Amino acid sequence: MDNEKLIHAIERYERSWLLFALVMIVVFLIFIGYTLTGFAFYVPSAAERIDPTTVRNEGSLFANPRVEKTGDNVYTAYVLAQAFTFLPNEIRVPKGAKVVFYVTSPDVQHGFHIRGTNVNVQVIPGEVGKVEHTFNEAGEYLVICNEYCGLGHQDMIGKIIVEDK
Amino acid sequence: MAVRSASPEDIYATHPEKKVSLYFMVLGFIALTIGVIFGPFQIFNYADIDLYPALQPLFKSYYQGLTLHGVLNAIVFTQFFIQGSLLYLQARDSNVRPLMPVAWAAWWIALIGLALAAWPLLLNNATVLYTFYPPLQGHWAFYVGAALIIVSSLVSVFLSVEMWVRWKKQNPGKPTPLVTFMTTATWMMWGLAAIGLVVEAVFFLIPWSLGWIKGVDPLLARSLFWWSGHPIVYFWLLPAYVSWYGLLPRQAGGKLISDPLARMAFLGFLVFSTPVGFHHQFADPGISAFWKGVHTVLTMMVAVPSLMTAFTIAASLELAGRANGGKGMLGWIKALPWNNPSVVAQLLGAIAFIFGGAGGIVNASFTLDYVVHNTTWIPGHFHLPVATASTLTFFGIAFWLIPHITHKPLAAPRTALAGVWLWFVGMMFMAFGMHMMGLQGVPRRAHISAMSAVNDGIYASSAFYMVFNAIAGVLLTIAAVQLFYVLYATLFSRRRLPADQVPEIPFAEAISGPEGKNGVKVMDRLFFWWGAAVVLVLIVYMPTLVQLFIHMVPAPGMRLW
Ligand code: HEM
Ligand SMILES: [Cu+2]
Ligand SMILES: [Cu+2]
Numbered sequence: 248m249d250n251e252k253l254i255h256a257i258e259r260y261e262r263s264w265l266l267f268a269l270v271m272i273v274v275f276l277i278f279i280g281y282t283l284t285g286f287a288f289y290v291p292s293a294a295e296r297i298d299p300t301t302v303r304n305e306g307s308l309f310a311n312p313r314v315e316k317t318g319d320n321v322y323t324a325y326v327l328a329q330a331f332t333f334l335p336n337e338i339r340v341p342k343g344a345k346v347v348f349y350v351t352s353p354d355v356q357h358g359f360h361i362r363g364t365n366v367n368v369q370v371i372p373g374e375v376g377k378v379e380h381t382f383n384e385a386g387e388y389l390v391i392c393n394e395y396c397g398l399g400h401q402d403m404i405g406k407i408i409v410e411d412k
Numbered sequence: 413m414a415v416r417s418a419s420p421e422d423i424y425a426t427h428p429e430k431k432v433s434l435y436f437m438v439l440g441f442i443a444l445t446i447g448v449i450f451g452p453f454q455i456f457n458y459a460d461i462d463l464y465p466a467l468q469p470l471f472k473s474y475y476q477g478l479t480l481h482g483v484l485n486a487i488v489f490t491q492f493f494i495q496g497s498l499l500y501l502q503a504r505d506s507n508v509r510p511l512m513p514v515a516w517a518a519w520w521i522a523l524i525g526l527a528l529a530a531w532p533l534l535l536n537n538a539t540v541l542y543t544f545y546p547p548l549q550g551h552w553a554f555y556v557g558a559a560l561i562i563v564s565s566l567v568s569v570f571l572s573v574e575m576w577v578r579w580k581k582q583n584p585g586k587p588t589p590l591v592t593f594m595t596t597a598t599w600m601m602w603g604l605a606a607i608g609l610v611v612e613a614v615f616f617l618i619p620w621s622l623g624w625i626k627g628v629d630p631l632l633a634r635s636l637f638w639w640s641g642h643p644i645v646y647f648w649l650l651p652a653y654v655s656w657y658g659l660l661p662r663q664a665g666g667k668l669i670s671d672p673l674a675r676m677a678f679l680g681f682l683v684f685s686t687p688v689g690f691h692h693q694f695a696d697p698g699i700s701a702f703w704k705g706v707h708t709v710l711t712m713m714v715a716v717p718s719l720m721t722a723f724t725i726a727a728s729l730e731l732a733g734r735a736n737g738g739k740g741m742l743g744w745i746k747a748l749p750w751n752n753p754s755v756v757a758q759l760l761g762a763i764a765f766i767f768g769g770a771g772g773i774v775n776a777s778f779t780l781d782y783v784v785h786n787t788t789w790i791p792g793h794f795h796l797p798v799a800t801a802s803t804l805t806f807f808g809i810a811f812w813l814i815p816h817i818t819h820k821p822l823a824a825p826r827t828a829l830a831g832v833w834l835w836f837v838g839m840m841f842m843a844f845g846m847h848m849m850g851l852q853g854v855p856r857r858a859h860i861s862a863m864s865a866v867n868d869g870i871y872a873s874s875a876f877y878m879v880f881n882a883i884a885g886v887l888l889t890i891a892a893v894q895l896f897y898v899l900y901a902t903l904f905s906r907r908r909l910p911a912d913q914v915p916e917i918p919f920a921e922a923i924s925g926p927e928g929k930n931g932v933k934v935m936d937r938l939f940f941w942w943g944a945a946v947v948l949v950l951i952v953y954m955p956t957l958v959q960l961f962i963h964m965v966p967a968p969g970m971r972l973w
Pocket of ligand 1: 448450451452454455458478479481482485486489490541542543791795798799803855856857858859885888889892
């Protein structure tokens, strides 16, 4: 085949390939948009900004890290991720409950990943991150710090216990 | 005709830029040698095998080693190798000599920066990993050294653009030669990308580490970091593309299919590489879902030039294989020069990049990122594009470029070939193990083989995948020994090739060239495209950054190691 013909053939294939690539990417974007309509509560949002040096002080939302029942089958957890534990270290909620997590750090950055779920938040001093999750299965869930935070990082692990009602 | 080896003085006399390029590349490889030592230790850690007690007296912790690994491999090696190789390729492609004193200044700045940063790293005073997120606070010399290394890269931006402008003046109306076009576009892209890191270092990290300011806002610092942190990946990758487009087709025995398409891909990278950093911050509170969405769309856009590249390179290789006599659907593959370590390194790197690219699209998919963010999936992923595609390609380039510059023959080509294969296979094992463990929620950057007794066994469900990591550790250790042996044996060799056996620079011809194409004229206006990139970056970053600047919540520094 001479060069002209060859180039034309290749260019035709290349155009189809690019079209295919673009269509594929648009389809991905549509799927992503779809997940956002149903699961936007997994996108960590900023509840407020907070001074990391005083979060533990009296009067702060996080002075007393805790889980509260805040509605019909809704629980709110105020979690402090700090070197090298989560407070409260154990969270108990009943099966089927929606849990709203507020997470912040008084020291360095941490991660807040509830293993086996899509709750995966970067915990940043100065930010209060908010995410929600509904636990539909009873059992023990591990909360794993997945951002390097110092020598104790690998052992910074918390627990969520979802109880059968 | 009497064939005589050239003396070292003759070698450098005609092309003094050879020497500075060699110095950059060798400095990069020295950094890589030290950085890679920690790799096997880390992958054995992820096989639940703890070898760190053996390192104890020299290195204090897993995390000190990991900091060295990330900084020396990903920041220092890549950048120095790129500075050296691109400078030389551009100079020879366009036949313009770089401003030599400036080039040497860049090298000295890089060396001083490296020395300054290495000092606290080796003394365990900057165990903050290569992302150095505040409030973790390292020693000032680490930040000043890192800043100097970036400054050196900006000098390289200047060198490249200056050479290109000079060429343009001497050749009015002519299209920029392809390799020159690609290297200049790469450096221009980096010139915009680096601004985030420069601002972070100059206005925050350095004053903070010197005690001039009390704290740094961690979210603002992260946002500035990832302004550079994403495009830095393209800065590592594009030099490999320069070789795949501009040289590899010829090395494989053929030609590049289309010169204009290569330019188009590079323009795509120039414009779209930077305005995408929030895909590293999907999990960050404090950045609006709207802007995360915008960065998602733009990130997907940057996949397009890579998909284009996949086609053009594969088609060029197919033509090469057929020119070598390969027949049938797959026969052309067999007909490629599989006995040439330089070619094989690049081919295997390109194959690894297919998997790396697929994983990258997953990571970029906003909500999908919550499944994998900060798990071992991430290092499993990026060892494909960076530690395999770029690194193997850089070795592949070194295999002909160092003999070309020094006139020393490549030592032990068969060992080189074996090393390249083992590296590729080892990285595949590692990628599989790490990706799968990530899906099971195992965190990255964690010394999991040394967890305290209370947590023992929580990652036991990954035991099967840990076997892959252990195998990868063995394979990669052997591969690394082989590759570095070849490299240093070549450099220290006393033999010199006779002048007619010194490898030429394999600049590839294009079947469809740039001449007379209107599109090429438009694409040649690099400053215009760079301006477009700047505007795009301002649009997608300013709303968020201005907000963050106005409402800073500085946090004091901490040392938790
Ligand atoms: C023998 C070869 C190598 C092995 C076995 C290896 C292994 C690893 C492992 C297991 C990790 C994850 C550690 C963790 O998250 O705790 C890691 C991290 C990393 N590696 Fe490699 N690696 C190798 C070569 C390279 C090369 C050549 C590069 C770059 C050019 C590279 C760049 C990185 C980077 C940037 C990180 C992330 C560091 C961080 O999270 O702070 N590696 N490596
Ligand atoms: Cu941690
Ligand atoms: Cu990225």
